[in-house]
Amino acid sequence: MNAHRFILQPYKGIGSRHSCPACHKKRCFSRYIDTEKQITFPDDVGRCDHEQSCGYHLTPKEYFERNPQAKSLHCDFSTPSALRAKPTEPRKPTSFIAAETVSQTLHGYEKNNLFLFLRSNFGAEDALRLMKDYRVGTSKHWPGSCVFWQTDTDGNVRTGKVMLYNADTGKRVKEPFNHVTWVHSLLRLPDFNLRQCFFGEHLLPMNRGKPVAIVESEKTALVATYYLPEYVWLATGGKNGCFNADALRVLKGRQVILYPDIGATDQWQQKLSLLRKLCIEASLFNFLEEVATDHERTAGLDIADYLLQIEPDQAVLQAMIKKNPMLQKLIDDLQLTLVSVGRYDPDTDAINKTSTPSKQ
Incomplete structure (x- = not known):
């Protein structure tokens, strides 16, 4: 009898291999299955075969640690039912990245593609402020890449996500592979016990009076903070990300508003029940989902893509609103005092702009 209840699905043809949720390559992702056939895991619980270029691996153990509400439905998850006599092991302490490692990355922004993109849109002073406030680092893993450090409310760094962006478009570099990896994986830290927290979480104690806005992308949190500083913008780092009771x-x-990417609204709608069970006042902004065009859905745009259209030309703004009423609704709902001239171009997957945005 197999001593492990949860195993990677054995290979049974190409139908047993799937697209990786991190690098998005096809037929390289093995999902975990329950040999007792009692539990069905989400599609992102598994391992990517590309260990060097991707390295994504979400185990059942990590899934239950992030989602204790799922674990509470069952009495044990470590072994088959015939072996469930062992006492519960004490919870392992959370591992952290050394402060020295983090500080070594908090410079060199002239070689950081994300900073260069923010600078071209917001100016050097505001771009640097955003990078410093959110403690975004510069990585040498890929030339031009950045590190999104996950710093908790106590100032401890849980891990860092290394990503590469195009300095001109601000889009993630996904060719010839998706350029994303984790610092704790790159450092090969022994017995590293990861418990993720929100990106930007360290800003909560110093902004107690502000409502909290949650998005998926770390870059989106930076962009939204520039336009809407009356919120504390946090990022989950993924569709599931930090949506667990512990995080x-x-x-x-706090008053919480969820801003899902187009295409993720239904999934995030389901997260509201968990927030409310924890007595957290939460709502969801779903207007983008309701009125998105086919091109915008295909591109998977989020609120940052629309905020980056904000420009100081009222005449062009009115022409854009006539073409895309979503912008007016977005401006009204968010009480923006800014105006816009940008336009999403589905052929180039970019926002075309004519001048630098400014706040009023």
């Missing part, structure tokens, strides 16, 4: 506890007593 969400830092939001107790």
Whole structure:
């Protein structure tokens, strides 16, 4: 009898291999299955075969640690039912990245593609402020890449996500592979016990009076902070990300608004029940999903793509609103005092702009 209840699905043809949720390559992702056929895991619980270029691996153990509400439905998850006599092991302490490692990355922004993109849109002073406030680092892993450090409310760094962006478009570099990896994986730290937190979480204690806005992308949190500083913008780092009871506890007593990417609204709608069970006042902004065009859905745009259209030309703004009423609704709902001239071009997957945005 197999001593492990949860195993990677054995290879049974190409139908047993799937697209990786991190690098998005096809037929390289093995999902975990329950040999007792009682539990069905989400599609992102598994391992990518591309260990060097991707390295994504979400185990059942990590899934249950992030989602204790799922674990509470069952009495044990480590072994088959015949072996469930062992006492519960104490919870392992959370591992952290050394402060010295983090500080070594908080410079060199002239070689950081994300900073160069923010600078071209917001100016050097505001771009640097955003990078410093959110403690975004510069990585040498790929030339031009950045590090999104996950710093908790106590100032401890849980891990860092290394990503590469195009300095001109601000889009992630996904060819010839998706350029994303994790610092704790690159450092090969022994017995590293990862418990993710929100990107930007360290800003909560110093902004107690502000409502919290949650998005998926770290870059989106930076862009949205520039336009809407009346919110504390946090990023989950993925569709599931930090949507678990352990990570969400830092939001107790806060007013929370979820801003899902187009295409993820239904999935995030389901997260509201978990937030409310934790007595967290939460709502969801779903207007983008309701009125998105086919091109915008295919591109998977989020609120940052629309905010980056904000420009100081009222005449062009009115022409854009006539073409895309979503912008007026977005401006009204978010009480923006800015105006816009950008236009999404589905052929280039970019926002075409004519001048630098400014806040009023």
